[in-house]
Amino acid sequence: MELALFVIFGAVAVASAIMVIVSRNAVVSALFLILTFFCLAGLYVLLNAQFIAALQIIVYAGAIMVLFVFVVMLLRTGKEARRGYRLIFQKSMGIIFVVLFLLLLGSITLTVAVTGMRGPYTAEAVRHIGNTQAFASVLFTDYLYPFEIISVLLLAGIIGAVVLAKRKR
Amino acid sequence: MRVVTPKLSIIDRIYIPALVKGLYTTIKHFFMRRFTQEYPEEKRKPFPGYRGLHRLNKDHLGRVKCVACYMCATACPSQCIEIEAAEAPWKDREKYPVKFEINTLRCIFCGMCEEACPELSIQLTYIYEMADVTREAFVRRKDDLLATNEFWVLKEY
Amino acid sequence: MSPFWIDLIIILIKVIVVMGALLGGVMMMAIVERRGAGFLQERLGPNRVGPWGFFQPIADGIKLFFKEEFIPAQAHKLLYLAAPAFFVFIAFATFAVIPFGDKLELFGRTIQLQIADVNIGILYIFAFASLGVYGIVIAGWASNNKFSLMGGLRSAAQMISYEVALGLSIIGILMVVHSLRLNDIIVAQTHYWGYLPRWNIFVQPLGFLIFLIATFAEVNRIPFDLCEAEQELVVGYQVEYGSMKFVMYYMGEYVNLVTFSALIVVLFFGGWHIPWIEGLAIHPLLLALLQVGAFVVKVFAFLWFFVWVRWTFPRFRYDQLMRFGWLVLLPLAIFNIFATGVVMVLIP
Numbered sequence: 001m002e003l004a005l006f007v008i009f010g011a012v013a014v015a016s017a018i019m020v021i022v023s024r025n026a027v028v029s030a031l032f033l034i035l036t037f038f039c040l041a042g043l044y045v046l047l048n049a050q051f052i053a054a055l056q057i058i059v060y061a062g063a064i065m066v067l068f069v070f071v072v073m074l075l076r077t078g079k080e081a082r083r084g085y086r087l088i089f090q091k092s093m094g095i096i097f098v099v100l101f102l103l104l105l106g107s108i109t110l111t112v113a114v115t116g117m118r119g120p121y122t123a124e125a126v127r128h129i130g131n132t133q134a135f136a137s138v139l140f141t142d143y144l145y146p147f148e149i150i151s152v153l154l155l156a157g158i159i160g161a162v163v164l165a166k167r168k169r
Numbered sequence: 170m171r172v173v174t175p176k177l178s179i180i181d182r183i184y185i186p187a188l189v190k191g192l193y194t195t196i197k198h199f200f201m202r203r204f205t206q207e208y209p210e211e212k213r214k215p216f217p218g219y220r221g222l223h224r225l226n227k228d229h230l231g232r233v234k235c236v237a238c239y240m241c242a243t244a245c246p247s248q249c250i251e252i253e254a255a256e257a258p259w260k261d262r263e264k265y266p267v268k269f270e271i272n273t274l275r276c277i278f279c280g281m282c283e284e285a286c287p288e289l290s291i292q293l294t295y296i297y298e299m300a301d302v303t304r305e306a307f308v309r310r311k312d313d314l315l316a317t318n319e320f321w322v323l324k325e326y
Numbered sequence: 327m328s329p330f331w332i333d334l335i336i337i338l339i340k341v342i343v344v345m346g347a348l349l350g351g352v353m354m355m356a357i358v359e360r361r362g363a364g365f366l367q368e369r370l371g372p373n374r375v376g377p378w379g380f381f382q383p384i385a386d387g388i389k390l391f392f393k394e395e396f397i398p399a400q401a402h403k404l405l406y407l408a409a410p411a412f413f414v415f416i417a418f419a420t421f422a423v424i425p426f427g428d429k430l431e432l433f434g435r436t437i438q439l440q441i442a443d444v445n446i447g448i449l450y451i452f453a454f455a456s457l458g459v460y461g462i463v464i465a466g467w468a469s470n471n472k473f474s475l476m477g478g479l480r481s482a483a484q485m486i487s488y489e490v491a492l493g494l495s496i497i498g499i500l501m502v503v504h505s506l507r508l509n510d511i512i513v514a515q516t517h518y519w520g521y522l523p524r525w526n527i528f529v530q531p532l533g534f535l536i537f538l539i540a541t542f543a544e545v546n547r548i549p550f551d552l553c554e555a556e557q558e559l560v561v562g563y564q565v566e567y568g569s570m571k572f573v574m575y576y577m578g579e580y581v582n583l584v585t586f587s588a589l590i591v592v593l594f595f596g597g598w599h600i601p602w603i604e605g606l607a608i609h610p611l612l613l614a615l616l617q618v619g620a621f622v623v624k625v626f627a628f629l630w631f632f633v634w635v636r637w638t639f640p641r642f643r644y645d646q647l648m649r650f651g652w653l654v655l656l657p658l659a660i661f662n663i664f665a666t667g668v669v670m671v672l673i674p
Contacts, residue, residue: 061456203364
């Protein structure tokens with residue numbers, strides 16, 4: 001059951017990620033990106049990280065991608081915009097980077113154990129203390145410093161937005 | 170003219186008392202008398218001077234009053250009246266209509282024909298229910314117009 | 327039968343019951359909205375079909391079912407067809423975590439009256455509610471109509487703005503309750519302050535107000551129905567939709583309405599809790615059923631409130647909507663979190 005779900009979510013995530021690049025229509029690309037995020041959230045749920053899954057959907061699929069779609073919908077995505085570019089340099093560089101990336105991926109999967117390290121928060125431990133609590137206890141102790149830096153950054157962003165909105169016309 | 174925006178007090182600026190007041194107003198109307206007339210069962214009473222379906226009046230001998238003078242057809246702004254005159258079989262007038270048609274689909278119910286008529290022959294009644302399913306049914310012939318007359322006498326609004 | 331199959335059957339029954347109740351709620355709302363509108367305007371509203379006009383939604387449904395299926399020539403066909411389906415799917419899926427009653431003891435089994443008891447219930451609802459906007463935005467874009475596009479754009483901007491206030495307004499509750507599970511939130515509200523039930527509306531009045539206002543924006547109801555705005559945008563994103571595709575939007579909107587009414591009841595009005603009933607000796611099965619009834623009554627009270635508000639207030643202008651969301655609701659929500667924190671520190 002869990003394996004089947006993993007395969008489905010993983011396959012859909014990879015396929016839609018490819019479709020993001022392949023698709024000619026910018027809006028369709030954006031929608032495939034949302035589907036990718038949704039599948040990633042599904043994978044998080046399979047990893048017993050419901051909290052992060054919900055955040056993934058709320059923040060990425062529900063907020064950021066709405067803004068993306070908002071902007072992309074206003075673009076003029078006719079066929080004429082794409083005509084007349086050969087992109088020889090970009091394409092050749094792209095092929096080189098793809099080969100390098102596949103080599104890197106292959107070497108890592110062959111040499112390093114795929115499962116990785118076993119941390120203190122196993123599925124049982126998370127179930128015991130609760131998903132949100134486990135997340136919060138790490139976030140507000142070990143990772144407090146980056147958390148505070150990010151929050152100051154976001155606060156600056158919010159204040160900037162409010163100042164722009166409040167400016168007298 | 171300069172529009173002066175009134176200075177709002179702090180209670181007005183919260184808006185919530187105003188919202189509650191608005192909700193109170195609408196819910197008050199919830200319990201008030203309903204003005205709906207349930208039409209097919211409950212007919213509307215036309216006001217005096219209402220201009221509905223046409224009729225052709227008859228005189229005391231039961232003959233059509235119309236003398237085919239074409240005044241109504243001339244006055245009609247939508248030109249919906251079609252009259253064909255013939256020599257009258259009676260002594261007291263020269264002409265009478267053999268054909269008198271009113272296309273009620275063209276008619277705008279302005280009442281000009283009624284005002285133009287020297288004999289008080291054509292009149293607008295209070296009948297407002299004239300729905301039908303064919304175009305032909307809306308072209309009202311002389312007999313229909315005379316029948317409307319009798320219908321009108323019988324029916325009380 | 328093995329326990330797995332019994333559990334599966336119980337879940338299926340719950341899903342069917344909830345789906346049926348939601349569809350029934352949609353039908354109820356269709357008639358209550360129209361007759362309520364009539365009554366508030368001193369009219370009668372539709373009263374011909376069936377007793378008290380009760381079968382009007384069925385008549386409407388049959389009429390819409392036999393209307394012509396229509397796809398605009400320049401539309402993006404797949405997305406145009408997928409958008410209403412997505413919208414209605416999200417609307418139904420959102421309800422899955424709402425607890426509509428306490429535990430039910432039946433044949434030695436404890437049945438949780440809730441489809442899915444997720445430990446992050448509130449976040450699940452927000453996640454799915456935030457996805458619901460795509461049904462509108464995609465419809466607006468895919469039907470290739472300027473009114474639709476305007477409706478979709480307005481909806482996107484409005485949803486993002488008000489979701490922030492919506493999310494922040496309940497943080498006060500989460501701070502008091504220490505849980506994201508909806509059942510825990512209800513259980514926390516079953517205590518008393520003297521004779522007053524400790525419902526969250528009394529604990530978090532400001533949070534309730536912000537949540538209520540933001541909910542109107544979230545379900546596109548009238549003070550904030552900018553994406554429909556029939557006077558300016560015809561009906562916005564729905565312009566090119568007819569027949570059953572229109573019904574899907576209609577249905578989805580009302581299901582959203584039911585879900586958010588239920589959410590308000592769960593978060594602020596004690597969910598299935600009936601105050602002062604613990605002292606009475608009532609058979610547990612009867613009590614559970616009574617609690618489900620109480621939940622339904624509370625939800626319907628809020629559904630009526632939505633109708634009432636719709637026929638009372640005018641629509642916001644678009645710039646007013648944005649200014650209100652960002653410059654009034656957001657600071658108030660943050661202030662609410664701050665005040666809750668201060669009170670919690672002062673009164674342990």
